[in-house]
Amino acid sequence: MMYTLYLERDSFLHSMDPRVKIIGSFLGVVALILFNSPYLLLAIFLGLILILNFLGKIQYREIFKALKPLMPIVLIAMVIWPFILKPWYFGLLIGVGYGIRLLSVALLTLGLIMTTSQKDLVLGFIKMGMPYEIGLTLTIALRYIPTLYMLTQTIMDAQKSRALELEKGNFLQRAKNTVPVLIPLIVASIKTAHELSIALESRAFGASKRRTFLHSIKMETKDYISLGVLISLFFMAVYARYYLKVGYIKLF
Known part of the structure; x- marks a missing residue:
């Protein structure tokens, strides 16, 4: 999501x-x-x-x-x-x-x-002289910050519903309790990156050096x-x- x-x-x-x-x-x-x-x-x-x-x-x-x-x-x-x-x-x-x-x-x-919006942000970077690939990468990075945060919250809530106590214990114990959160988060991040690469390839990303845009800014x-x-x-x-x-x- x-x-x-x-x-x-x-x-x-x-x-x-x-x-x-x-x-x-x-x-x-x-x-x-x-x-x-x-x-x-x-x-x-x-x-x-x-x-x-x-x-x-x-x-x-x-x-x-x-x-x-x-x-x-x-x-x-x-x-x-x-x-x-x-x-x-x-x-x-x-x-x-x-x-x-x-x-x-x-x-x-x-x-x-x-x-x-994401499309305007990419266009803004490109119009300022940044290569499209770098502009898209930067925009995707900014775009996925809230996604990873909400995904972390969802995983934490799911683990808490399974009686995982993340806030209790000393520092080492709490660090150990984060493992059931980090592993699903890493797996979900890899899966999301894979889906994103498939989406880019299906749109022939990088096939042409000269790009055209449906929308423009002025x-x-x-x-x-x-x-x-x-x-x-x-x-x-x-x-x-x-x-x-x-x-x-x-x-x-």
């Missing part, structure tokens, strides 16, 4: 050219790396949520549901930093900032997938304006970081 994060809505973000969203997501990730202040990163994270809600018509519960699988990684990032930096509360503050940064980067990627006035705004915001972020010294806390 295939799952997707794409949500079909009639919104500004959905109608935007995928190239603008790809460039904007990349610039956003680079800009987030420049800062480590938890206060500024929190403001950016909340701003991204509002943008997805108002410009993409993505509901808050849908956003947090997509971010839910990342919460264990975020918590680990928060817990590690107090052991690295002293005093511990300073390390915790920095850890919170890095956790929020991770969520913001994920939100940029998820926002791109939520508001862009930049409009609003796309050029949006791209200009995104590039301007990026350079403002660079200026604020390196010239105004805003949003960065010296760690050592």
Whole structure:
């Protein structure tokens, strides 16, 4: 079974050219790396949520549901930093900032997938000069992230119904309990990859070097304006970081 994060809505973000969203997501990730202040990163994270809600018509519960699988990684990032930096509360503050940064980067990627269909995403990469094979591979990789996550949840629920206790016991015991989940997941992943290869071969993928497309994309006035705004915001972020010294806390 295939799952997707794409949500079909009639919104500004959905109608935007995928190239603008790809460039904007990349610039956003680079800009987030420049800062480590938890206060500024929190403001950016909340701003991204509002943008997805108002410009993409993505509901808050849908956003947090997509971010839910990342919460264990975020918590680990928060817990590690107090052991690295002293005093511990300073390390915790920095850890919170890095956790929020991770969520913001994920939100940029998820926002791109939520508001862009697979065919438009592939076309966006190709129009930017990326070879079709690489663009398709990257898109398939992004496409299968929610599929593997939901498949993992399904396997875990099935094993729990068979009295497998995944949360009980010490670390070694819980690691051992994941084996009945990992083996079916690996088998299902191999089967899915095999089915995908058959589907590509049945469509004569790679038979011709020159490709034609049923659908096409074209930049409009609003796309050029949006791209200009995104590039301007990026350079403002660079200026604020390196010239105004805003949003960065010296760690050592």
